[in-house]
Amino acid sequence: MSLNLNTGSEVRAQCRKGDFTAPTAGQVPGFVQANLVIVPAEFAYDFLLFCQRNPKPCPILEVLDKGSPQTRLIATDADLRTDLPKYRVYESDKIIDEPNNINKYWRDDLVSFLLGCSFTFDRALRENGIPVRHEDEGRNVPMYRTNIPCKSAGVFQGPLVVSMRPMTADFALQASRITGRFPRAHGSPVHLGDPSQIGIGNINRPDYGESVTIHTNEIPVFWACGVTPQAVAVASKIPFLITHSPGHMFVSDWTDNQLEGEEKVR
Amino acid sequence: MSLNLNTGSEVRAQCRKGDFTAPTAGQVPGFVQANLVIVPAEFAYDFLLFCQRNPKPCPILEVLDKGSPQTRLIATDADLRTDLPKYRVYESDKIIDEPNNINKYWRDDLVSFLLGCSFTFDRALRENGIPVRHEDEGRNVPMYRTNIPCKSAGVFQGPLVVSMRPMTADFALQASRITGRFPRAHGSPVHLGDPSQIGIGNINRPDYGESVTIHTNEIPVFWACGVTPQAVAVASKIPFLITHSPGHMFVSDWTDNQLEGEEKVR
DSSP: OOOOOOSHHHHHHHHHHTOOOSOOTTSSTTEEEEEEEEEEHHHHHHHHHHHHHOTTTOOEEEEOOTTOOBOSSSOSSOBTTTSSSOEEEEETTEEEEOOSOOGGGOOTTEEEEEEOOTHHHHHHHHHTTOOOHHHHTTOOOOEEEEEEEOOOBTTBOOEEEEEEEEEOHHHHHHHHHHHHTOGGGTOSOSEESOGGGGTOSOTTSOSBSOOOOOOTTOEEEEEEOTHHHHHHHHHTTOSEEEEEOTTOOEEEEEEGGGGSSSOOOO | OOOOOOSHHHHHHHHHHTOOOSOOTTSSTTEEEEEEEEEEHHHHHHHHHHHHHOTTTOOEEEEOOTTOOBOSSSOSSOBTTTSSSOEEEEETTEEEEOOSOOGGGOOTTEEEEEEOOTHHHHHHHHHTTOOOHHHHTTOOOOEEEEEEEOOOBTTBOOEEEEEEEEEOHHHHHHHHHHHHTOGGGTOSOSEESOGGGGTOSOTTSOSBSOOOOOOTTOEEEEEEOTHHHHHHHHHTTOSEEEEEOTTOOEEEEEEGGGGSSSOOOO
């Protein structure tokens, strides 16, 4: 797309008009992007509790009031029904539609969750001189189901999903410190080195995304991944569920710097 | 009390027998203590969302499953019905009882929240050579209602309550760094200096606790306070509510070090 977009607000306006329907990776760098999960109110408490109990894979940026598609914190003038480029609509665990807006699916009992995304820390890694292999190779980040169980909450349970970035031991130590500054973008790694220790059988066969090259002087470094809450929500087979379409994120008004460290009270 | 208690488990066992009914300040230093709020399930989603939206005053350590008084994370073998020294039971906003256990009030629809407490960071301040005035003067920490509104959630709304510790500017800068390491014990300060900027009329007239001496070379430093969620829960006049009695906290198995920084996935 050759649109010249400079802010989250501009991306959202183009989505709303139907003029932007592409993946959001690389759009308006420096603006926080977010995963979207929308559940009926009867499942909202369990899903909120699941996120609260598993903050590394499920860092909550904003929970909207029941029935409201308007964000209050992460963006002004945003409407979650129209402002993402593409959605997935599920009944039980079946995808029934992949539309560019969800106006016709909206209901007064829906509760929307916006969750932090690793784009924030990939940018921080690059800016600190640490190469991000999947970007250099033009691929989607490799992701794996692990044998680490998430802490269950009501109907929601499942394994932790991790993303992997290969790097030298020296970069791994720096990356741990850098990503630790962003607890609301998955924070520091959950594992490094031997994949079998977290139940990954074949590092070259990711469960999601694409494999990337690991050089002989490198180790794989694993971070909690935002696919976890989506995978868990879908696997729970709740009767109705909406998410963003993979890679087609919500682009917020927040800058990456605003995601660093503690939340603010004002 | 002259009991020789060495762990959270020992404090809880003495509470359970009815042999420990005193404030927990200074008991088994280094073990994390927690605020307790118990609400009927119909209010649990709103209260969880209130805490999620206001993490500095309301840092959640654990939310128990509906009807369960047994913790899963913060302590093993703990029973919230018996393991605190003293409780407050409310109907609407009236205290109807202040018992040493809540066995007779327990219901299958109750949801228990354990929230972080400033004892953790007071200890960290002292260990870093920063005097903690209210402790030196043998008083309760001074606390104030501010004009900073919390982010509301359903029936729960109200102003941020802060605690205050006076110190030199140099200590204030160090204290900001030190307490910032503990986001689940209220984290870094929310204000320092002029109290009127956050709606405090008279620094010598705290709304809760007791006033302390402020020397002429010192400034007041303000932290988000765990009284906030309790005050908000009581002010909402929900029909039934149980909290710990002020100062009579839940003593966990976690050590202060486990509260530092990010939460863990395992």
